[in-house]
Amino acid sequence: MRFWKRRSTPGPDVTSPDEAGPEAGGGVPTRAVEVTDTGDAQAHGGGTALTGYRGPAPEPAGPPPQGPVQVSRTGDATASTGGTAISGHVGELTVVQQTAPRERASWPHQVGVIPPRAQSFQHRPEAEQLRAAVDGGGTAVLCQVLTGTGGVGKTQLAADHARATWESGGADVLVWITASTRPAIVAGYAQAGTEVLGADPQDPEQAAKTFLAWLEPKPSTQPCRWLIVLDDLADPADLRGLWPPTNPSGRTLITTRRRDTTLTGPDRRLVTIGLFTPDEATTYLTTTLTAHHRHELAGQLTALAADLGHLPLALAQAAAYLTDTGTDCATYRQLLTDRARTLTDALPEPDALPDDHTTTAAAAWSLSIERADRLGPAGLARPMLQLAAMLDPNGIPAPVLTAPPALKYLTKHRTPGQHPSKRGRWRRRRRGPQVSMQDAADALRCLHRLSLIGHTPTTPHQAVRVHNLIQRTVRDTMPTNQHKQLARAAANALTDAWPQVERDTTLAGTLRANAEALTSQAEDTLWHPRAHPVLYRTGKSLGESGQVTAAINHFQHLADTAHDRLGPDHPETLTARHNLAFWRGEAGDVAGAMEAFAGLLADWERVRRPDHPSTLSARHNLAHWRGEAGDVAGAVEAFAGLLADRERVQGPDHPETLNARHNLARWRGEAGDVAGAMEAFAGLLADWERVQGPDHPGTLRARSLLARWRGEAGDVAGAMEAFAGLLADEERVLGPDHPETLTTRYNVAHWRGQAGDAAGAAEAFASLLADQRVLGPDHPHTLSARQNFAHWLGEAGDAAGAADAFAALLADRERVLGPDHPHTLETRNFLAFWQRRRADSTPNNDHS
Numbered sequence: 001m002r003f004w005k006r007r008s009t010p011g012p013d014v015t016s017p018d019e020a021g022p023e024a025g026g027g028v029p030t031r032a033v034e035v036t037d038t039g040d041a042q043a044h045g046g047g048t049a050l051t052g053y054r055g056p057a058p059e060p061a062g063p064p065p066q067g068p069v070q071v072s073r074t075g076d077a078t079a080s081t082g083g084t085a086i087s088g089h090v091g092e093l094t095v096v097q098q099t100a101p102r103e104r105a106s107w108p109h110q111v112g113v114i115p116p117r118a119q120s121f122q123h124r125p126e127a128e129q130l131r132a133a134v135d136g137g138g139t140a141v142l143c144q145v146l147t148g149t150g151g152v153g154k155t156q157l158a159a160d161h162a163r164a165t166w167e168s169g170g171a172d173v174l175v176w177i178t179a180s181t182r183p184a185i186v187a188g189y190a191q192a193g194t195e196v197l198g199a200d201p202q203d204p205e206q207a208a209k210t211f212l213a214w215l216e217p218k219p220s221t222q223p224c225r226w227l228i229v230l231d232d233l234a235d236p237a238d239l240r241g242l243w244p245p246t247n248p249s250g251r252t253l254i255t256t257r258r259r260d261t262t263l264t265g266p267d268r269r270l271v272t273i274g275l276f277t278p279d280e281a282t283t284y285l286t287t288t289l290t291a292h293h294r295h296e297l298a299g300q301l302t303a304l305a306a307d308l309g310h311l312p313l314a315l316a317q318a319a320a321y322l323t324d325t326g327t328d329c330a331t332y333r334q335l336l337t338d339r340a341r342t343l344t345d346a347l348p349e350p351d352a353l354p355d356d357h358t359t360t361a362a363a364a365w366s367l368s369i370e371r372a373d374r375l376g377p378a379g380l381a382r383p384m385l386q387l388a389a390m391l392d393p394n395g396i397p398a399p400v401l402t403a404p405p406a407l408k409y410l411t412k413h414r415t416p417g418q419h420p421s422k423r424g425r426w427r428r429r430r431r432g433p434q435v436s437m438q439d440a441a442d443a444l445r446c447l448h449r450l451s452l453i454g455h456t457p458t459t460p461h462q463a464v465r466v467h468n469l470i471q472r473t474v475r476d477t478m479p480t481n482q483h484k485q486l487a488r489a490a491a492n493a494l495t496d497a498w499p500q501v502e503r504d505t506t507l508a509g510t511l512r513a514n515a516e517a518l519t520s521q522a523e524d525t526l527w528h529p530r531a532h533p534v535l536y537r538t539g540k541s542l543g544e545s546g547q548v549t550a551a552i553n554h555f556q557h558l559a560d561t562a563h564d565r566l567g568p569d570h571p572e573t574l575t576a577r578h579n580l581a582f583w584r585g586e587a588g589d590v591a592g593a594m595e596a597f598a599g600l601l602a603d604w605e606r607v608r609r610p611d612h613p614s615t616l617s618a619r620h621n622l623a624h625w626r627g628e629a630g631d632v633a634g635a636v637e638a639f640a641g642l643l644a645d646r647e648r649v650q651g652p653d654h655p656e657t658l659n660a661r662h663n664l665a666r667w668r669g670e671a672g673d674v675a676g677a678m679e680a681f682a683g684l685l686a687d688w689e690r691v692q693g694p695d696h697p698g699t700l701r702a703r704s705l706l707a708r709w710r711g712e713a714g715d716v717a718g719a720m721e722a723f724a725g726l727l728a729d730e731e732r733v734l735g736p737d738h739p740e741t742l743t744t745r746y747n748v749a750h751w752r753g754q755a756g757d758a759a760g761a762a763e764a765f766a767s768l769l770a771d772q773r774v775l776g777p778d779h780p781h782t783l784s785a786r787q788n789f790a791h792w793l794g795e796a797g798d799a800a801g802a803a804d805a806f807a808a809l810l811a812d813r814e815r816v817l818g819p820d821h822p823h824t825l826e827t828r829n830f831l832a833f834w835q836r837r838r839a840d841s842t843p844n845n846d847h848s
Contacts, residue, residue: 104198107224110166111192112176115159115231118316120287122280124153126273130161130253143244143252145263148273149451149467150364151313154255155231157273161253162229171227171251179230179254182238189242208242216245223249230254234371236262257368257451275467276312281305284312288319300329307336309393309468313364342476343469362473365452369474372450379415380435380443385452386413386478388464389471390490392517395462397497397510401444402437405492410435410443413482461510475521487522491534494518498537501697503735508541527565531558531572539579546739546772546779548587555580569607574600574614582621588780588817590629597622611649616642616656624663632671639664653691658684658698666705674713681706695733697740700726704744711751720751739781742772746785753788758795765789778816780823783809787827790834799837806831 130144146154165171173196177188190204193211200207215226228244233256244252246267256263264270276284285301308314322332335341343362372381387406388396400406411434441457444464448455454465478486494515502508515538519526526532535558543551559576566572577600585593601618608615619642627635643664646657661684669677681702688699703726711719727748730741745768753761765788772782786809794802810831813824 107172110174143268145254152273153312172224173226176229179233217247226250228252236260275310281310292323296329343472368450372446375446377439381446383413384443388466389474392514393468396464398460398463399497402440403493403496407435409489484525487525491532495534505737543583551583593625635667677709723748753792761792802834803838
């Protein structure tokens with residue numbers, strides 16, 4: 001029981017009845033009211049009692065009296081069970097306030113409301129992890145922090161854990177607090193302090209401190225097993241001074257989108273909650289729709305789950321949309337891909353959200369983006385996420401998002417706000433200073449902290465991952481004009497980050513995936529005013545990686561698009577046709593390549609001039625494929641004429657002039673002039689090294705042809721040595737998986753066999769085939785390597801193995817190239833040869 005007593009004389013607001021004038025109180029008549037001889041008053045059950053009796057107003061129809069009130073000769077006021085009682089009289093003011101202690105709740109006791117279980121709740125492996133009492137090292141887990149992007153189901157997992165703990169009797173006191181703000185956290189602790197300890201609810205801060213102090217371990221008292229759940233923590237800073245204490249009898253569970261380092265520590269375990277697995281997502285959709293008597297094809301549900309990126313929140317809201325609107329799954333998937341609509345159009349109305357959802361997935365992410373944008377460096381998180389929204393959700397190389405074009409976009413589109421001035425003061429400005437690479441990296445960390453992206457700097461090829469629906473949400477909110485600027489900026493950044501020599505095939509594949517993702521979102525923009533270079537770079541990369549069929553399809557699409565958009569004679573159309581013809585030849589369609597380049601040459605000469613670089617390039621390729629088709633003399637003649645024009649137009653040291661010399665020397669060798677070819681390549685190699693340096697691809701190719709003709713001239717040992725040295729340099733410059741490096745390994749193995757080591761050659765080709773996975777099983781180089789492996793296997797004495805290998809190769813040659821292709825016919829002849837050798841070597845063979 002607490003008493004408060006104060007005596008004072010009447011102040012200016014309290015006057016005696018005699019001092020109150022008729023106009024006191026600002027013109028409203030005031031009258032004295034006297035209250036006397038009241039009885040006793042009691043307060044209990046949290047109520048308030050005030051002794052006294054107020055007499056009737058002097059004039060029933062008049063205004064209420066305003067003036068001094070005198071309370072005297074009152075009875076006692078008594079408080080009990082948490083009530084408050086006040087007694088006293090005015091004049092010589094004597095006030096007595098009495099507050100009785102509140103009753104404490106008995107255990108077990110729950111504070112706050114656990115969210116209800118979602119429809120078709122999926123049991124997930126993370127639930128078992130939450131139930132683990134110790135971590136992998138045997139240390140007790142006292143605090144677990146569930147982190148992940150909005151919509152992955154963190155709250156549902158926490159609620160499931162809390163409910164299971166409560167129902168199993170695993171906690172004496174369970175407290176569920178929605179921790180979106182610091183005042184909300186304090187209020188939750190205060191409520192627990194009031195209910196569990198009987199703390200004064202009129203002082204929330206003190207009640208919260210009292211509760212936290214009570215959670216501290218006390219060896220002299222009976223331990224209380226408690227579980228504190230802090231759901232949806234928006235800012236780790238809100239927990240300063242409010243973390244539940246470390247107590248062996250207590251557990252803390254936090255859900256948050258943040259991944260700040262302050263959330264981890266010796267007694268805290270960070271648990272990343274990811275997406276549903278494909279099976280979990282499909283099962284969820286099936287179960288939810290079946291509960292509403294909806295039945296869809298399993299394949300459609302699996303595809304829809306993939307379209308929604310297996311995000312639990314999106315799946316729930318999509319199921320609600322399908323149920324409420326009666327839309328079938330196939331139609332809904334078309335709705336999702338309709339770029340004329342936003343993601344919000346494919347979600348339920350706010351008043352129809354399932355499972356007590358308070359917001360859509362899109363709205364939840366928008367709030368996270370705003371929070372990320374306020375973190376330092378301020379204003380960069382949003383434009384950085386915009387760049388990421390245009391690229392591959394499965395992995396974006398870090399150099400793309402920190403390339404100069406990306407930094408330029410970030411600088412231009414930095415969110416207006418408070419930015420530091422040169423004098424160190426903060427002032428509002430529309431655009432901050434030039435964004436640096438470090439600023440861009442810090443912006444990525446901000447987005448990672450809010451779980452809007454996954455940023456893993458240790459895997460630079462796929463350093464940034466972002467959910468496809470987050471990308472969709474960001475794109476939906478962008479003005480059309482900014483969307484176009486963004487697409488060009490992303491394309492420029494990709495081109496800038498794309499190495500000229502693709503040493504790393506994994507990086508090359510990731511860049512292609514990003515270019516394809518960008519094209520799928522903004523192909524129209526990439527064709528204005530002309531085809532962006534990234535479109536050609538993607539196709540070239542496909543071909544150089546050995547995916548020649550994909551390269552053909554890519555350039556066929558480019559050629560058709562250019563024809564439709566720009567016309568048949570536009571340089572972009574002719575350039576796309578050039579690339580298409582080249583990769584057709586690389587795929588083995590030599591006749592088709594010759595025909596295509598012949599037509600292209602005529603068009604270039606008509607549209608441009610005979611000496612235009614594009615016209616000369618068409619002549620170069622037509623001569624090359626003429627030689628590949630068997631017209632070696634025609635190839636030599638064509639390259640001799642081309643070389644003269646290259647030297648006249650472009651000069652003797654121009655790379656294209658050197659390429660013409662390269663091809664002229666090669667086809668002279670193919671025509672039988674081996675010595676002339678060797679001499680030509682020796683001089684060419686010196687010029688390549690002088691003009692471009694020793695590591696230039698042209699220099700390396702000249703070394704390769706010089707080594708080859710040395711072997712053809714009979715210097716097998718010299719050829720082997722030259723190819724071995726070239727292989728070391730190509731692995732250093734181009735990388736071990738580059739097609740040119742694999743070709744050199746092919747030559748090393750070939751000349752090893754020519755030197756008499758058939759078994760070693762077979763072994764080398766087997767190893768090469770294992771590493772040629774980057775080229776694909778149908779690439780011409782792969783098929784050629786298989787043919788050489790089979791040949792040297794037979795030469796090493798395994799005629800049966802050679803026959804079997806040639807039989808398998810023939811089937812693939814016929815499938816890929818057709819039955820009448822020269823390579824197919826050659827393989828058929830080899831098969832017949834080794835089948836005869838196998839028959840000759842079979843014991844007791846009957847030759848009759």
